[in-house]
Every structure is written in C-alpha cells, then in structure tokens.
Amino acid sequence: MKLVRKTRFWLGGLFSRGRFNAEMEDELQMHLELRTEKNIAAGLSPQEAHYAALRDFGGVDQIKERARDQRNVAWVEHLLRDLRFAVRMICAHRWFSTAVIVTLALGIGINTTVFTLVNAVLLKPLPIPGGERLVTVAGQNLKKTGDSTRISYPDFREFRTQNRTFEGIESARLERAILSDGHNLPERREIGLVSAGMFSLLRTPPVLGRDFTVADDRPGAEAVVLLGYSVWKGRYGSAPGVIGSIVRINGAPATIIGVMPQGFEFPKYQELWMPICPTEQIESRANRDLWLFGLLKPSTSIDAARADISVIAARLAAKFPETNKDLGAIVRTFQDTYNGEQVRSIFFIMLCAVGFVLLIACANVANMMLGRSIGRARELSVRAALGASRWQLVRQLLVESVLLSCLGGLLGLALATFGVHAFDLAAHDTGKPYWIVFNMDLTVFCYFAAISIASGVLFGLVPALRASRIDLNTALKDDTPTSGRHRGGRLTAALVVVQLALTIVLLAGAGMMMRSFLAVQAVNPFVPAGSIFTAQLQLPAGKGERYADSARRLQFYGKLMALLEALPGVTQAAVASSPPGLGAGSRQIEIEGRRNPNSKQWQRASLVVQSAGYLPLIRLPVLAGRGFSEADGDTGREAAVVTHAFAAKYYPNQSAVGKRFRFIENDKPGVWMTVIGVCADIVQDTTDPDAPPPIYISYRQDPGGWMSLILRCSSDPAELAGPVRAAVQSLDQDLPLDGVSTLTAALRHQQWFLSIFGTLFLIFAAAGLVMASVGIYAVVAQVTARRTREIGIRIALGATASGVERLVLSRGLTQLLVGLLLGLSGAVGTMKLLASTGLLYRASSNDPVVLAGISALLVTVGGFACWLPARRAAKVDPMVALRCE
Amino acid sequence: MAKPELLSGTLDLLVLQVLNGGPLHGFAIAERIHALSQDVLIVEEGSLYPSLYRMEEKGWIEPEWGQSDKGRRAKFYSLTKDGRKQLTAERQAWDRIALAIGDVLKNA
Numbered sequence: 001m002k003l004v005r006k007t008r009f010w011l012g013g014l015f016s017r018g019r020f021n022a023e024m025e026d027e028l029q030m031h032l033e034l035r036t037e038k039n040i041a042a043g044l045s046p047q048e049a050h051y052a053a054l055r056d057f058g059g060v061d062q063i064k065e066r067a068r069d070q071r072n073v074a075w076v077e078h079l080l081r082d083l084r085f086a087v088r089m090i091c092a093h094r095w096f097s098t099a100v101i102v103t104l105a106l107g108i109g110i111n112t113t114v115f116t117l118v119n120a121v122l123l124k125p126l127p128i129p130g131g132e133r134l135v136t137v138a139g140q141n142l143k144k145t146g147d148s149t150r151i152s153y154p155d156f157r158e159f160r161t162q163n164r165t166f167e168g169i170e171s172a173r174l175e176r177a178i179l180s181d182g183h184n185l186p187e188r189r190e191i192g193l194v195s196a197g198m199f200s201l202l203r204t205p206p207v208l209g210r211d212f213t214v215a216d217d218r219p220g221a222e223a224v225v226l227l228g229y230s231v232w233k234g235r236y237g238s239a240p241g242v243i244g245s246i247v248r249i250n251g252a253p254a255t256i257i258g259v260m261p262q263g264f265e266f267p268k269y270q271e272l273w274m275p276i277c278p279t280e281q282i283e284s285r286a287n288r289d290l291w292l293f294g295l296l297k298p299s300t301s302i303d304a305a306r307a308d309i310s311v312i313a314a315r316l317a318a319k320f321p322e323t324n325k326d327l328g329a330i331v332r333t334f335q336d337t338y339n340g341e342q343v344r345s346i347f348f349i350m351l352c353a354v355g356f357v358l359l360i361a362c363a364n365v366a367n368m369m370l371g372r373s374i375g376r377a378r379e380l381s382v383r384a385a386l387g388a389s390r391w392q393l394v395r396q397l398l399v400e401s402v403l404l405s406c407l408g409g410l411l412g413l414a415l416a417t418f419g420v421h422a423f424d425l426a427a428h429d430t431g432k433p434y435w436i437v438f439n440m441d442l443t444v445f446c447y448f449a450a451i452s453i454a455s456g457v458l459f460g461l462v463p464a465l466r467a468s469r470i471d472l473n474t475a476l477k478d479d480t481p482t483s484g485r486h487r488g489g490r491l492t493a494a495l496v497v498v499q500l501a502l503t504i505v506l507l508a509g510a511g512m513m514m515r516s517f518l519a520v521q522a523v524n525p526f527v528p529a530g531s532i533f534t535a536q537l538q539l540p541a542g543k544g545e546r547y548a549d550s551a552r553r554l555q556f557y558g559k560l561m562a563l564l565e566a567l568p569g570v571t572q573a574a575v576a577s578s579p580p581g582l583g584a585g586s587r588q589i590e591i592e593g594r595r596n597p598n599s600k601q602w603q604r605a606s607l608v609v610q611s612a613g614y615l616p617l618i619r620l621p622v623l624a625g626r627g628f629s630e631a632d633g634d635t636g637r638e639a640a641v642v643t644h645a646f647a648a649k650y651y652p653n654q655s656a657v658g659k660r661f662r663f664i665e666n667d668k669p670g671v672w673m674t675v676i677g678v679c680a681d682i683v684q685d686t687t688d689p690d691a692p693p694p695i696y697i698s699y700r701q702d703p704g705g706w707m708s709l710i711l712r713c714s715s716d717p718a719e720l721a722g723p724v725r726a727a728v729q730s731l732d733q734d735l736p737l738d739g740v741s742t743l744t745a746a747l748r749h750q751q752w753f754l755s756i757f758g759t760l761f762l763i764f765a766a767a768g769l770v771m772a773s774v775g776i777y778a779v780v781a782q783v784t785a786r787r788t789r790e791i792g793i794r795i796a797l798g799a800t801a802s803g804v805e806r807l808v809l810s811r812g813l814t815q816l817l818v819g820l821l822l823g824l825s826g827a828v829g830t831m832k833l834l835a836s837t838g839l840l841y842r843a844s845s846n847d848p849v850v851l852a853g854i855s856a857l858l859v860t861v862g863g864f865a866c867w868l869p870a871r872r873a874a875k876v877d878p879m880v881a882l883r884c885e
Numbered sequence: 886m887a888k889p890e891l892l893s894g895t896l897d898l899l900v901l902q903v904l905n906g907g908p909l910h911g912f913a914i915a916e917r918i919h920a921l922s923q924d925v926l927i928v929e930e931g932s933l934y935p936s937l938y939r940m941e942e943k944g945w946i947e948p949e950w951g952q953s954d955k956g957r958r959a960k961f962y963s964l965t966k967d968g969r970k971q972l973t974a975e976r977q978a979w980d981r982i983a984l985a986i987g988d989v990l991k992n993a
Contacts, residue, residue, distance in 0.1 A: 023950075023960070024934075026958065026960075027910075027911060027934075027959075027960045028930075028934070030910070030912070030953075030957060030958070030959055030960075031910075031911050031912045031930065033957075034912040035912065056930075057930050057931075062931065063930060063931050063934055063935070066931065066934075066935045067934045067935050067937075067938045068938075069935075070935050070938040070939040070942060
C-alpha cells in the first residue's frame with residue numbers, strides 16, 4: 001500500500017506540476033494572510049502588517065523552491081529542464097556542435113572498435129552454456145621453470161575420476177589428417193582425437209547424426225568420425241545421406257556418424273573429430289600428448305580447482321616417480337591458454353593507443369568548450385544574478401556536454417560497426433581460432449555507454465567549473481569580450497601540449513610498425529618472389545606408413561621434380577624444407593677443432609634442407625667455393641653451403657671452405673660435413689631477429705617427409721596450381737598438396753600481423769595528428785582573434801607584418817615544442833614496450849629514424865596550423881581592427 | 886537575548902507532536918509551537934514548509950483541503966499510522982538525548 005501511495009505521489013508530482021504549484025501558492029498565500037491579520041490584531045496598520053509578514057516570511061520563491069526540492073521528482077524535473085535547454089543550445093550553435101560531435105565520434109568510434117576486438121579475443125567466453133567455467137588442465141614441469149606440458153592418457157583418467165571440483169574433464173589430441181574417399185581429391189584437415197564425452201561436456205550435440213558414445217572410445221572400437229559443418233558442406237554438398245558412409249582418415253577406414261553445428265571448430269580450428277581409443281602406446285604414462293578441457297562446477301573458483309588438481313598431480317608424482325617425478329599440473333581459463341603473452345600485450349597496447357586518441361579528442365573538445373564559455377560568460381552571469389547556484393550552473397553545463405558526447409557516441413557507434421566489419425574481413429585469413437568472433441555484445445555496449453558519458457564529464461567538467469566561477473560585478477559590467485583574455489589561457493595551453501604529446505606517442509608506435517613493415521618488405525631483394533610458386537608436401541613418413549623408408553621419399557622427390565620441370569611454364573624446380581623468408585628449424589652443431597665454450601650450450605644454425613637446384617633458383621649467390629651438385633649429400637660426401645654470417649661467426653679471418661662441422665642431436669654427434677661453399681647472407685626467419693645463421697645441406701642427406709615445392713616459372717605462377725596438383729596425384733593418389741601460392745603471397749600472409757596492426761596504428765596516429773593540429777590551430781586562431789584590437793594598435797604604431805607573425809607564432813610554437821619534448825620521452829617508452837613484445841621485425845627501442853621522422857612530421861603539420869592564423873593576423877587592417885569591437 | 890535556534894532535526898518531532906492533537910494547517914502549526922513553548926520557539930516558514938513537504942513525501946502526514954474556522958480554504962495536515970510510529974520513535978530518541986545531555990551538564 002505504501003508503495004502504491006508513494007508511486008502515486010511521485011507520478012502525481014511529475015505530471016500534475018501545475019496543480020501542485022497552484023496548491024502550494026494557495027497554501028503559502030493563506031499563511032501570509034493569517035500572519036498579516038495577526039499583525040493587525042497586534043496594532044499595526046494594514047500596510048505595515050503586510051510588509052512585516054512578508055519580511056518575517058523570507059523569500060516566498062525560495063521557500064517554494066526548497067519545498068519543491070523535498071520531492072523525489074525534483075531531480076527529474078531539473079534534468080528535463082537542463083536537457084531541454086541543452087538541446088536548444090546545441091541547435092543554436094550548429095557548427096560548433098558539429099565539430100564537437102565529429103571529434104568525439106572519431107574518438108569514441110575508434111575506442112569502441114578496438115574494445116570490440118579486445119572483448120572478442122580476451123574477454124568473451126566460449127559460446128556454450130557455462131562457457132565462462134571452461135578451463136584447461138596442463139602438466140607443469142616443476143623443476144624447469146614451470147614449462148607446461150601435455151598430459152598422458154592414464155594421468156587424464158586419474159584427473160577425471162579423482163577431482164572434486166569439475167563437472168567433467170575430457171581430453172583431445174590435435175593433429176592433421178588426410179581425409180580421402182573414392183570421389184573427391186584427398187585433403188589435409190585439422191582433426192581432434194577426443195574422449196567420447198567431449199561434446200556432451202560442451203553441451204554441443206551434432207546437428208545431424210549422433211554424438212560419440214562411451215562405446216566409441218573403448219579399445220578396439222570400430223572407427224567413427226564426426227564431420228565439421230564446413231567439410232560436410234564443402235566436400236559432400238550438405239548431403240544428409242553421407243551419414244553411415246565410409247571415408248579414409250590417414251588411409252584407415254572410418255564411418256561418418258554425424259555433422260557438428262556450423263561454426264563449431266573446437267578447440268581451435270578442428271574440422272574432423274574421432275574418438276581416442278586407448279592402445280598400448282596411448283596407455284603409456286610417458287606418452288604425453290593430450291590437452292585436457294574441463295568444466296568447473298557452478299560457483300567453484302578456479303583456485304579451488306587448481307588446489308584440487310595439484311593434489312592429484314602430487315599423488316601421481318609420488319605413485320609413479322619414473323614418469324611423473326616433478327610433474328605438477330596447472331589449471332588455466334580457456335582464454336588464457338589460447339591467448340599467448342604476445343596477443344595480450346598487442347591488444348593491451350592497442351587499447352592504450354585508442355585511449356590516447358580519446359584523450360586527445362576530449363582535450364580538443366574541452367578546449368573548444370573553454371573557448372566558448374568565455375563567450376558565454378554574460379549568459380552565465382545573468383543566470384547567477386537571477387539566483388542560480390554554482391552547482392546548478394555546473395549541472396546545466398555538464399548536461400550539455402554529456403548530451404554532446406552521447407550524440408558523438410552514437411555517430412561513433414556507427415563508425416565502430418564499420419570498423420569492426422573491416423577488421424573482421426582483414427583478419428579473416430589469419431588462422432584465428434573459431435571462437436574469436438568480432439561482434440558487439442552487451443559488454444561492448446556497456447563499455448561504449450561508459451566511455452560516452454565519461455568523456456562528456458571529462459571534457460565538460462573543467463570548463464564548467466571554470467565558467468561557473470563568476471565574479472558577478474565585473475562580468476555584468478564589462479561589455480568587452482577581451483575581458484576574459486587571460487582566463488583559461490594557461491589551461492588551454494596545457495591541453496594543447498597534452499594533445500601534442502599524446503600524438504607523438506601514437507606516431508612513434510605507428511612509425512615503428514611502418515618501419516618494421518617496410519624492413520620486412522625489403523628483405524632478401526635478390527629473391528624473385530613474384531615468379532616463384534610454392535606448395536607444401538607432407539609425405540606420411542611415420543612408422544609403418546607408405547614413406548617410412550627414406551629411399552622411397554628420395555625416389556618420390558626425384559620423380560616429382562622431373563615431372564614438374566617438364567611442365568610448360570616451369571623453368572626450374574626444387575624442393576626445400578622451407579622457402580626463403582618463411583623460417584627454418586634450428587639445430588645444434590659442433591665446429592671441428594673448436595672447443596665448445598660451454599659443453600651444455602652447443603652452437604646453433606638454422607637448417608634448410610634442399611635439392612641441388614635451390615640456391616640458383618632463389619638467386620642466392622655463392623661467394624666462395626661452389627654450390628651443390630647432384631652427388632653431394634650421398635653417404636661419404638656429406639656437404640654444406642654456409643652463409644657469410646655463419647662463416648664470419650664460426651671461422652673468423654679464414655676461409656670456411658673445406659672446414660668441417662656436425663649436428664648434435666640428443667647429445668649424440670652426427671657425421672662430419674664439409675663446407676663446400678659460402679653463399680651471401682639471407683634472412684630466413686623474419687619473425688625471430690635472434691635466429692642463428694642459416695646453412696644448407698642436400699635433401700639426399702636428410703630427406704624429411706615435410707618439403708616445400710619451389711618452382712621458378714616463366715608464366716603466371718597462379719596458373720600452375722592445377723598442373724602441379726595433377727603431377728603429384730599421378731605419383732600418389734592419396735597425397736594432398738597444401739599451401740599452394742606464389743612466394744609473394746606466402747610472404748605477405750606471413751606478415752599479416754604487421755600489415756593489419758600497422759594499418760590500425762597508422763589510423764590511430766593519423767586521427768590523433770589531425771585532431772591535435774586542428775586543436776592547436778583553433779587555440780592560436782582564437783587567441784589571435786581576441787587580440788585583434790591589440791594587433792591593430794601594434795600595426796598602427798609601426799609593427800611589421802613579420803613582427804606580428806612572430807608574436808602570434810611564438811605562443812603556438814612554444815606549445816608545439818613543449819608538447820614535442822614531453823611526447824618524445826613518452827615515445828621512447830612506448831617504443832621500448834613495443835620492441836619488448838618481440839612482434840616487430842628488427843625493431844630497436846630508440847630508432848633515430850622514427851624519432852626524427854615523427855618529430856619532423858609533427859613540427860611541420862603543427863607549425864602550419866600555427867602559421868595560418870599568424871598570417872591572417874599579419875594582414876590585419878589597423879583601421880578595421882580598431883573599430884572591430 | 887538572541888532568539889534560541891531550533892536544534893536541527895527537532896522541528897519534525899515538534900510538528901509531529903503538535904499534529905498528534907488533531908489536524909492543523911501550516912500557520913496553526915507554527916502558532917501552536919510558538920505558544921506551547923511559552924513564546925520561546927519561533928518556527929520559520931522557510932523551514933516549516935520544506936519539513937511538511939518532506940514528511941508528506943515520507944508518508945508520515947497526510948494533507949487534506951478543508952475550511953478553516955474563519956471559513957477560508959486551508960490545507961490541513963494530519964498524522965498517519967506511520968507518522969504515529971515515527972513520533973514514538975523520535976520522542977524516545979529525544980528523551981534519551983535530553984537525559985544524557987542533562988547528566989553531562991549536571992555531573993561535569
């Protein structure tokens with residue numbers, strides 16, 4: 001009942017304001033009359049009695065106002081009134097408002113975009129019921145600095161049965177497998193070998209067919225496979241009849257039992273799933289190759305799970321010391337497991353960068369508001385004179401700025417929608433896990449709303465506080481706008497300096513990324529990447545597989561190269577363990593006659609295994625000795641070509657040709673290899689600046705199962721895919737060909753990171769630079785405009801145009817330089833941070849070229865922005881200027 | 886002698902107590918407090934009306950338009966059930982404080 005009455009009172013107050021005011025008027029009027037009568041009774045004249053009553057009463061309107069404020073609805077009324085007024089002001093100053101809204105839209109839009117990305121990558125749980133409770137369990141080497149390892153099947157079983165904090169734990173082994181059947185070309189797909197309960201743990205049943213059951217992962221169970229939606233659609237044309245048919249996975253038959261939902265690729269980008277059936281090998285406790293996924297019980301903390309799991313791990317370590325000694329276990333959230341330190345730091349840096357953009361935008365708008373508040377001083381003084389308190393003035397100005405920022409935010413939201421879409425397209429082909437979906441959800445919207453309102457308060461508060469600090473006497477009397485000349489001058493200057501400093505920091509980040517990007521592009525200029533075709537072969541070379549015998553592999557490569565060289569348009573063909581610029585495995589080596597400084601720490605080299613034609617094909621010049629001949633690499637003729645850097649490092653001041661070294665594998669030395677030639681330097685790994693120098697050996701010496709085909713072509717390399725695939729298939733029907741592309745495209749794909757994030761940072765920095773320049777221009781122009789009369793007098797008294805220009809410029813340029821110096825110190829810090837992430841190619845933490853470049857850019861653009869108003873000032877006609885006020 | 890200031894927070898108590906005797910309009914409330922305090926306490930209109938509106942909002946008193954003894958239309962306030970409870974609570978609180986202050990003044 002109480003609530004009903006209260007609500008009625010509240011609503012009544014809000015909607016029947018007229019009646020409320022009339023009744024209050026009546027009530028107070030009667031009070032006044034009664035008092036007057038009493039005064040008359042005491043012997044005063046009616047006139048005197050009335051005045052005495054009024055005097056005693058105090059301000060009738062103030063009483064009314066205070067009585068009104070006792071009601072809860074008062075604040076709503078005030079807010080509505082302020083809002084109405086704000087809308088009127090915004091419409092009245094159309095251009096000013098547009099400038100503010102556009103600036104904020106840019107700042108808020110960029111922020112919302114990046115937060116959407118951060119949310120998708122780092123915050124959003126897996127889209128399954130209870131996804132926020134999904135964790136991974138991994139082994140942890142307690143002795144070796146906590147390296148994490150995978151987990152063996154028997155250990156998995158113990159974790160699953162003994163834990164008390166999980167709803168369930170399931171395991172998966174992630175591999176690639178060849179999918180073949182009688183009808184389509186064989187394809188290599190990502191496969192997850194999972195324990196049978198995996199999909200019921202994830203609450204994700206197949207859309208077609210059935211899930212795995214406990215019968216499916218028993219030893220010796222009949223092989224079954226679940227298809228990913230994309231495989232079903234792409235390879236089998238979404239035919240429902242595919243259920244029950246038999247395909248071959250790595251050559252072994254398996255029955256298709258179902259199709260998983262669209263977009264489901266758990267845990268990363270798996271497209272096929274089969275149950276793990278324990279075999280003798282899998283049952284070995286030393287064989288650790290499982291990832292464990294668990295769902296915590298509701299309202300169980302991850303710390304409780306950690307304690308639970310480590311107790312089990314400790315028990316296992318005590319029980320099976322041979323295999324599990326010093327082996328602990330760690331529980332991490334799903335996100336933490338898949339987002340490495342690098343991913344987190346790059347997104348953190350991005351969030352900081354866009355925070356800077358927003359700060360610049362706010363500083364800019366704050367300056368505009370400050371500038372205008374000087375013009376509004378009279379309006380505010382009148383309000384104050386009519387009885388508005390300072391708080392009321394501040395509130396009204398704040399409502400106006402928050403309304404402006406919300407309008408800017410709405411425009412920014414549209415911008416962000418576009419930005420997120422663009423990023424999604426750009427990041428489409430970068431191997432991101434399936435659960436990273438770039439879209440806006442409630443979290444993003446809350447963030448968006450928070451920054452919209454917060455920026456309104458941020459840029460509105462200082463100008464509002466300052467504008468409301470009014471000395472009524474001077475403000476009302478003084479008619480000339482010059483009166484406010486000094487007010488806010490220092491604050492304005494500080495805001496400009498902050499903007500410029502933040503811009504320099506942003507420019508430093510962008511500059512570094514661009515430089516790194518350009519450096520990567522300029523790597524290995526001698527390689528004719530545009531006319532090179534590459535593709536990956538993976539011969540099944542495991543124990544008991546078709547290419548287990550190295551002679552078979554050699555034979556296959558030999559035949560294939562002969563076939564390929566005969567193709568029209570191909571001028572040279574070679575195989576290599578990796579194409580130029582796309583990385584290489586590193587090996588431990590021992591240099592003959594050179595004592596190892598530390599027997600535990602062997603020397604290292606990056607190894608590329610290749611066929612004889614490879615070096616001439618990529619145009620890597622041999623500087624000393626000779627290149628490979630066909631016979632090199634046969635037993636007794638083990639040979640190597642080393643790069644100049646390798647020779648300089650290990651054979652300083654002598655010829656490397658004829659010297660010997662050997663590989664050390666598992667602390668066991670291999671055969672001695674003779675250096676037959678020294679070739680020019682090449683960057684084999686653009687992602688690791690500390691990669692050891694490369695060496696080349698013949699594929700005859702070490703014919704691995706993974707090889708890249710490298711073809712030099714005279715025609716368009718893109719047209720070769722079909723014929724090359726046909727050639728491979730003519731030798732082996734079940735062998736797929738992966739990664740078919742030109743070398744240029746492969747290199748570009750390798751550098752997607754730099755190109756996407758470099759572009760983003762460039763956009764941030766450009767936005768910052770434009771805003772800061774407009775900011776400094778606006779401030780200098782405003783100050784100049786206010787000094788028109790003064791300048792006119794100076795010119796009339798004989799000041800030269802250049803003197804006036806200098807006068808106006810000096811102020812702007814001082815701010816520019818202070819901002820630059822402040823910014824540069826921040827920039828060095830930023831560059832250090834970026835360099836430490838290891839994401840950039842050849843990034844040095846204080847690259848003088850970048851620092852000089854961004855300083856020059858800022859000084860040029862900022863200087864130009866200052867010079868424009870200065871030039872106008874110099875052209876002032878003294879007669880006009882003196883009359884202008 | 887300066888006019889004694891009404892202790893802050895006590896106005897509500899006085900108004901409630903006065904209304905406990907029956908419905909009154911604003912002027913009468915002020916007069917009644919003035920008279921009952923032997924002309925010591927003067928209730929300012931600037932405090933009285935905000936106080937009345939606040940207590941109305943809280944549901945302690947209820948307004949009703951009626952005829953005053955001189956036939957004028959006036960707004961009469963009367964105590965509600967909640968108001969009576971509030972009065973008891975505030976009286977007890979006041980008694981405790983008065984006693985405590987008295988003790989301090991006597992024994993210090």
